Amino acid sequence: MHSDIVIDCQHLSHSYGKRQIYNDLSFSVPRGRILGLLGKNGTGKTTIINILSGYLAPSAGRCTIFGTDVRHMPHHMRRQIGLLIEGHVQYQFMNIEQIEHFYAPFFPGQWRRDAYYELMRKLRVAPRQRISRMSCGQRSQVALGLILAQNPELLVLDDFSLGLDPGYRRLFVDYLREYARAEQRTVFLTSHIIQDMERLIDDCIIMDYGRILVQQPVGVLLEQVRQYTCSVPEGYSPTPHQQLYHPTVSHGRLELTSPIPHQQVAQLLRADGINPDELQSHPLNLEDAFIGLTGKY
Amino acid sequence: MLKSIALKEWLKTRWFLLLINVIMLGSSGFLMLRMHRAMDIKGADHIWQVMLLRDAIIVDSLATLPMLLGVVLALVQLMPEMHRKCLKLTLHLPCSRLKTTSAMLFYGVITLTISFALCLGLMHVALRPVIAPEMVRHVLLTTLPWFVAGLTAYLLAAWICIEPTWKRRVLNLALTAMLLRVFFLSDTPESYNGFLPALTAMGLLTCSLVWLSVLRFIDGHQD
Known part of the structure; x- marks a missing residue:
């Protein structure tokens, strides 16, 4: 007990x-x-x-x-x-x-x-x-x-x-x-x-x-998990990566959720042929973090 | 704790228990009144003659009533437990699950027994002044298997009710029908006399089947 x-x-x-x-x-x-x-x-x-x-x-x-x-x-x-x-x-x-x-x-x-x-x-x-x-x-x-x-x-x-x-x-x-x-x-x-x-x-x-x-x-989860957005060329299809959750492209913008730091996300995107200069990270509340990690569907 | 279990069962069944007593006493009372009226019109000797020569026992229309009331009592008592799996609350009480289940069944058996005893008492009181003691005994002994069938039907219906899967419920229902059939194999009065203690023991032992359903419920069996 x-x-x-x-x-x-x-x-x-x-x-x-x-x-x-x-x-x-x-x-x-x-x-x-x-x-x-x-x-x-x-x-x-x-x-x-x-x-x-x-x-x-x-x-x-x-x-x-x-x-x-x-x-x-x-x-x-x-x-x-x-x-x-x-x-x-x-x-x-x-x-x-x-x-x-x-x-x-x-x-x-x-x-x-x-x-x-x-x-x-x-x-x-x-x-x-x-x-x-x-x-x-x-x-x-x-x-x-x-x-x-x-x-x-x-x-x-x-x-x-x-x-x-x-x-x-x-x-x-x-x-x-x-x-x-x-x-x-x-x-x-x-x-x-x-x-x-x-x-x-x-x-x-x-x-x-x-x-x-x-x-x-x-507290740690909300500190770490961020939504990332950046512009991508037309026809871009994201490469699956274990630390990049549910990447989606809509109207030329890539949107994904990840618990890894901004720098590492930028490196991964650069390796995928994306210019990460415009990469923006946004803090999330618990619901958004949950949806970001598990996907909308 | 047992007092609490009894309170819970009482709250579920109190109105139905009143109804059971009204039905049991009402229907046996009606049969007694009818017999007394027939005696007034045709004379007691005619009724005696019918009972002795044709082996009539006057109350044979009561035969399946205790069984039906036993089934309905089990439904009234246990359907609220199975509704939205409320039984989980009962089995989560800090009390032995076997003891809790037994207390619930004991409550049902005792209340049914009291109702049946009242009915037998009424018949005894109504018959004793107008027919010979041997014939009263003959009528009451003939009705006893019906009351034992009522208790057995209660326990078997509880077994079906608590069973968590429909497939197994259908199987249990078929077995229940076969077991209850045993109580109605012969129309001959007092034909169960020698067999009644064994039949009563078998009926009461069916309470162990209810525990099997509880164990299946705890194990989370579902369709």
């Missing part, structure tokens, strides 16, 4: 039938960090969450949480793992009070009833309103409130922004960030809305189909 690595996945491979999702994937999440898993649809984000939460046996490889294999985790360790299922799924047949009464006895000594009801007061719904009759945003707050009340060491959140309007997304992100920073909690999350991630996460893993493209602190 006191190791610096909270989540450790080594050599993960998984396939659905003949379709391989990824092969030999390894990553780890240090204690007290908020890590966002970014990837396009179908890159296996939910598959990783399912493996981590013990609801999927990977074809190969091993995942540990707090040093224990997730497939053989003693049930009491689940007290320290808060799980948010995609779509903020909760027991729809319960109301706000009932669901709190239901969960509280499972977490003796750590349940923070006040944290839950503080968030519920913001919803302005009757305490006896059933969760099934709430909006998606309200349901997300109930799910978050329950996780905050559980007060776990690790939070695993699958696509927390799904179906939320900007106001609820902001509320969710701000609450989660304040909580995780104040309590030094470790968070592993996925989301489709990358602007939200930028406000929230310390580190990111960017996944492409079947592999991890990048795993590093967001």
Whole structure:
């Protein structure tokens, strides 16, 4: 429980039938960090969450949480793992009070009833309103409130922004960030809305189909990854290079994304027959960096 | 923790449990009233004669009702768990998964048993003053396999419900139909008497099949 690595996945491979999702994937999440898993649809984000939460046996490889294999985790360790299922799924047949009464006895000594009801007061719904009759945003707050009340060491959140309007997304992100920073909690999350991630996460893993493209602190990523543009002669076709991501030519201008410095990009372009004197580099936000590294399609 | 599980199951099923009791007591009560009315019109000796000579047991229209109610209780209890894979929340509780699953099934078996016992009690109370104790015993023993079928149907429907893949669900459904058929092979009253303990044991053992479905759910099987 006191190791610096909270989540450790080594050599993960998984396939659905003949379709391989990824092969030999390894990553780890240090204690007290908020890590966002970014990837396009179908890159296996939910598959990783399912493996981590013990609801999927990977074809190969091993995942540990707090040093224990997730497939053989003693049930009491689940007290320290808060799980948010995609779509903020909760027991729809319960109301706000009932669901709190239901969960509280499972977490003796750590349940923070006040944290839950503080968030519920913001919803302005009757305490006896059933969760099934709430909006998606309200349901997300109930799910978050329950996780905050559980007060776990690790939070695993699958696509927390799904179906939320900007106001609820902001509320969710701000609450989660304040909580995780104040309590030094470790968070592993996925989301489709990358602007939200930028406000929230310390580190990111960017996944492409079947592999991890990048795993590093967001600050370092945004410091390194740049968009580069320059004029190119008519009929120019870019030569593929491992460090130049998704080069495209439109109306005589080359556009690409790369994590390597300006000088090295210029050298590579010169070797490709391009005059790099006009080469310009532009800083990117997380969403643009993600699109630049993974491509638009 | 078990109290919490019971609370969850109660919240899902309370209205349906009321309905089960209304249906069970209502239909058996109706049959008892009809018999009493027939006795008023044609005399008790006529009813005795019919029961003894034609081997009629008066309540045979109840035969499949416990089985149907068992299936519907399993659906009412477990469909909300399978909706958007809510069962993940239940299995993520810091409590043994086997214990959690058993508690959920135990709740269903106990509530069904109470409903069935109330129905048997009502029949006993209504029949005891008007027919001989041996004939009351004859009627109640004949109905027992139907109630055991109700409990077995509940457990088998739970097995189908929790199963994560449709292909396997169809297979489970076929096996369920075959197993439940065993309870209705003979129309002869009391024909199951010697076989009933074994049949009850078999019925209750089907709860282990539910655990197989839970394990498949945990392993992430999908179509």
